[in-house]
Amino acid sequence: MTVVKHNILNDIAVIEISNPPVNAISAAVRIELLETVNKLSVEKNIKAIVITAPERTFLAGADIKEFGKDVDAPILSEICDKIENLDKIVVASLHGTPLGGGLEVAMSAHYRIAAPKTKVGLPEVLLGILPGAGGTQRLPRLCGVSMALDMMLTGKHVPAEEAFANGIIDEIAPNDKTVENGVSYARKLISEGFDVRPTSKITSKVNNLEEIQEIITNAKANALKKYKNLFSPHNIIKSVEEGLNLDFPTAIKNERRLFKECIESPQRQGLIHSFFAERAITKIPELKNGKPSELKKIGIIGGGTMGTGISMAAMNAGFDVIMIEQNQEAIKKAFDKINSTYDRNVNLGRMTTDQKSQIINLFKSDTDMNVLNDRDLIIEAVFENMDVKKEVFIKLNKICNQKCILASNTSYLDVNEIATVVDNPDRVIGLHFFSPANIMKLLEIVVAENTSENTVSTAFMLAKKMRKVPVRSGVCDGFIGNRILSKYLVGTYHMVEDGASPFHIDKVLRKFGCAMGVFQVIDLAGGDIGWATRKRKAPFRHKDDRYVEIADRVCERGWFGQKTSKGYYLYGEGIELFTPNPEIEIICNEERKRVGITPKNFSDQEILDRYIAAMVYEGAKILQEKIAIRPSDIDVVYTNGYGFPKWRGGPMKYADMIGLDKVLANIEKFYQEDKRFWSPPQLLNDLVNNGKNFDSLN
Ligand code: CAA
16 A cells, blocks of 8 residues: 655645554655655756645654564654755645654754644653654754753643744644645745755754753753653753764764664553553443433532542533532532632642633532432442442432433442442443542543443543543452552552561552552551451451451551551651651561561562562453453553553553563462462463463453
């Protein structure tokens, strides 16, 4: 299939690239683009070449699927150099999202015109790499080092007007007719006597070396703080700094060398896995035939932390919200929380007062559930107790119209059981938001036995409007995220009782790249929440299950973490965040003594091995039971909701990367100590025995 064609309109050649859906620069595009450029370069009658990609978007970057594979084709960097060195005027006519290699091609053209809604960027950093086709050299020449570094280190998309104001784009087109705009711009350039203008020769923004050095020194200092675990941001800065002191061709070679280092880093594998994993989450059976119903009015039951967070997420997406609370005092408290959150956003310059009042106007509250009769969707966020939830759903069943979707924000409870009290359970679904729900991206969409395809589709549409990352989960205790969390929490307490310090464990996990250690998370969420869950599960615990009581001892003292100023760490004015509570070690020692355990030393590696093994163990069971559709969905849950480092890909990808056989060998070793906790899941055995990994199931 031809992906690059060209037309000749008198003295102007128009190259049209077409590689749907986003015109990624695959090997075929590179081969044909180079051939076309070579062919046109010797056409004497042609004065200008216009590069376009008229479908959905101008080139959205290199074909990410090719990274890490041996691909036999010219590299993009060479093509960009070839384009820049042509002796005919080259115009790139942009629209959509010219990103990464797409913007690099555009920057190697001599002039750029863009449709009004175009957004440009060099987002390679988000994939663990750097712009490897001249981007680290050409972008600073167009917009200056400061803006170029900001764009390359954040990966942000810059709107056309801003790109125009800063020299990245030369002209904003009146509309998005990319071919016509490119041709008329080229014609204008020719008629007005403009000549070729290689970006590499533009030096006005990169000749003040003293000022640039200061910008780079600051960028390096910031990067050490902000991106301390990441590899590619440092290579991006290096490429800019070193390149400015080299002649252009050598700077390009240097960029290539630094690019290759990134390509070979495991972070590239992890981040690119995350990119595709986040795009796979909507590939689920229900969305094939399900039809989303229209949503405008939402009811939220409960004005606690979750209820207020969900209300804000709904209002931010433009939904009309009624919140139900038991009395005026609770309503006032919830409203104050919502109001102060938006005030803070106004004070931080994130929104105007007008925007705030428009959003707040979407909020109503009541103590009478009967006002919910006109709602399209209800999200219940009341106390985590089956009887309480059922009582709410019994009322909703009577009050709400038959089309209204009834959702529970439960984080553990059985959505099938909740659905039994509703006449038509096809409209019952779990929507498990994560706290703070107005900020956290993850939304587990829990599909119960009788949930209809239309209800699931509506939930996914809601997630899209709220800009959440939705992951489908089946029903089980804790769904995907909290079920895995429960497993490794228990495993962590085993380690603590055996001798590991909670603070050592947290340190190892932070070093691994987790946003927080396990005990920091417990303190943040509130120790009382886990305590309630343990009490709920106590009657079902097998008599031979190992149960560590350290967490209960902590809770019995009323130490629930941040909310009580004391937990595993101490909190309060003048106390540095995450200062260990010295009494924790005493409790641990008392408990070890009480159960007759002589504490042993744990190395960093053993702590990490046990943490990963527990996650992979439960992840494999979740897949075996078809609670999660694919391993990469589990990765998305963990990287978006539980602070697992994205650059490690997620727990399942990480297991693949270190070798599933090694993880299984660890589980088998731990199994010798505790046969009930570590009995290896069948799926894991099968994968390893067949020489496969989790990726083979994605
Ligand atoms: N390579 C391969 N496939 C890509 C791709 C790329 N660069 N960009 C997007 N796709 C695929 C997606 O995987 C998705 O495929 P499926 O439909 O099979 O799931 C499809 O294109 C559509 O993508 P989205 O669902 O993300 O569509 P969107 O409209 O929401 O967003 C986009 C479009 C803004 C381009 C977004 O896809 C995106 O940000 N893509 C990545 C852009 C990028 O990072 N470019 C830099 C690449 S690295 C590089 O260029 C290095 C270099 O220096 C040469």
